[in-house]
Amino acid sequence: MNVNEVSVNGSANGVSCESGTKSAGKRSNGLCNPVKDNSSYGSYEMVEEIATYLLERTRIRPRCGIICGSGLGCLADQLTDVDSFDYDAIPHFPVSTVAGHRGRLVFGRLGGVPVVCMQGRFHYYEGYSLAKCSMPVRVMRLVGCTHLIATNAAGAINSRFRVGDIMLIRDHVNLMGFAGNCPLLGPNDDRFGPRFLGMAKAYEPALLAVAKGAARQMPGMDDLLHEGVYCCVGGPNFETVAEGRLMALLGVDAIGMSTVHEIITARHCGMTCFAFSLITNMCTMSYDEEEEHCHETFVDVGRQLEGRICELVARVVASIGESCSETPLAK
Ligand SMILES: O=P(O)(O)O[C@H]1O[C@H](CO)[C@@H](O)[C@H]1O
């Protein structure tokens, strides 16, 4: 059974996961490296408990989850009919430790469409596993979201980009995955999604087209907009010149420390995804350049572009709202 067929009130049968029992994730089967076994955190039951806790406290039934990147918390501030939950008040939730990530989950409406925003995300360099960083995406799915919009601050590898540009993410390079680190490590729970999954169309082409169409209607926006490939590294250090050049050789256009594992988790549980990067800096590609990387400055770039970014997201959400009203959610 796929998560798309499961209701949060536990009415699903709880079809067994790979190793045979509902709580199989907690069992050691001797095959898993315990260090890589994510099942000690984020079991289906735990995520369901979080979802139930939230749904009992809000009347919003979100269709779309939005993850606000560094300096992009403004996206949550534009919601109406808001119910917000500080992360430290939600059972089993991690806490945000990074400046520019406020640390709360905000339910509300954006242009009438019910959504839930993570106003602050979790990063690997904060000491959380990729599974823990991405766990809230599963919560979004279990509270009813069919779509995910992930946003981030990123450094440009592509020399045609400028600070303040927006890169719609067409694809990603899962560099941490190449090294064996993935949010889906460990026993698979089929109630979330399948063991193996394709990622060729991880970023929904129809939503990319909607965003490009929207940008054409927004004064000055078309010039700022690009499409490209994002890569996530563990951080928290920024790239060396050699690493920046390697990224360019790999076909990467922008680099950050988030999003990829969230998208993998979202695709695993059948969500439709859209993501973009706000270009907050140019990556240092030559030893002659001054390195000007400063997280606080990056956060300010987001604040300066608040209006445009909020409008772009609102337009994409409106189109998701239209498509959702055509295809009602499975119970
Ligand atoms: O990806 P978001 O959360 O936007 O944050 C980006 O900004 C921080 C670096 O300034 C890193 O955490 C990087 O990933």
Ligand SMILES: Nc1nc2[nH]cnc2c(=O)[nH]1
């Ligand atoms: N890794 C990485 N993350 C970022 N987040 C914002 N800018 C950057 C960058 O240049 N490199």
